[in-house]
Structures are given as structure tokens and as C-alpha cells.
Amino acid sequence: MAFELKNTVPWGRSLTEYKSMFNLTGPDLNKKIISFGDGPASFNYEMTQQNKTVTSLDPIYQFSKDELNRQIVSARDTVMxxxxENQNNFVWTSIKDLEELEHIRMRAMSDFIADFELGKNQHRYVHHELPETTSFKAQVFDLGLSSHFLILYSKLGIEFHIKSMAEMLRICKEIRIFPLLNLNAKKSEVLDGILEEFGNGYSCSIESVSYEFQKGGNKMLRIQNK
Structure with a gap:
């Protein structure tokens, strides 16, 4: 089935948030990074401004700048x-209120839109949909990230997650995934199966992070090739 932009709800996050979600240190930021399901985040743009190396993958990158911008504007009211309706499920500390949340998200997505055409020409934004195999060689990236996609969308099923993460680990020395909850802010139904699948042959750990917006969503999964 063809991927349709009208079925997506683009919602972008910033470099500051990525640092907190993934415990990214100074040395981490100097690594060759690939980010899966990056959507309209400003992470790639902000990293590029600091002369860092990031490749972002997402199926929405097949669409034009104008199409993406229209969908962002269309989705904003729905998301807000x-x-x-669900604000009691979130922790309002680093983000103080709904107004600040909307400002942060729209600023991140505005920066993404401004950077998108240049980034696509520079092959920083690559059209790809997991769990399909990428075109990259084995272990070419130091670090792979997945924010608010894998594990969160547990209804995609365990096989989808295992295939997707196996491809991530094929091209990355290490991957980090955040958060470990499902969309209802409960422990994701696929987490135990993932840990069982990758527990042998890889080094797996669950680590606390400084980021918590979804209540209880302050942990990430780190898997390293041995």
C-alpha cells in the first residue's frame, strides 16, 4: 500500500529535546548519526548548523516542501x-504549558521546512520507510536514533519492530530508541519481545534519561553491536 501524506500527523522536535531523550553527550554529537522516522524535526537542521553529521530517514520526505508545510498546518489544530483533552497525561516542567508546547513544535517544524529542499539535495533527508532495507553498507553509522516511532507504535506488531531494528543494527554500531511506552502511556507491548530477540548477540540496556514529557516516559533502549 502506498504511503499517503494525508494519513500522517507531522510533529517535530528540537535538538535540545533529542539531547535529553537520547542522553546525547558532546562526543555522541560528533559521531556519524542516522535518525529513523525523523519527520519534521529540526534535529538535522540544528546539527548541520553546528557542522555535525546527521542523515534523516522518513517516508514523508518523498513529498514536496509545500505539501509537507500544508500537512503540518492542517495537523496542528488536531494535535493541539x-x-x-489529554494534558493530564503529560509532565509540564521543561515545557510549561500548551502555548509553549505549540511554540516549540511549530518553531522546530518551521526550521525543518526552511531546510528541507537544501537538505534533500545534500542527501541529509532520505525517503525511506522501515522495515525496508536501506541502501547503506553495514556498520557505516556510529549511532542510530528513533524518536516517538518504534516501540511507541506497538500496534505495528512485534515482527515489524524486529525487522526494523535488525536493519538499524545492520547499518549502525549502536541504536537508541525513545520512549519505551505505548500511545496510552503504558509499557509498550512489544518491549519484552524486543529484549528477548536482541538479548543474545547484542548488548541491550534500558537507561533513564532527563527528558520526561509523557508521564513515565523517561527511559530509552540502547542496543549495541558487540
């Missing part, structure tokens, strides 16, 4: 309405 859901946030109002």
Missing part, C-alpha cells in the same frame, strides 16, 4: 486539540 488532543493535547488539551
Amino acid at each position: 486539540k488532543q493535547m488539551i
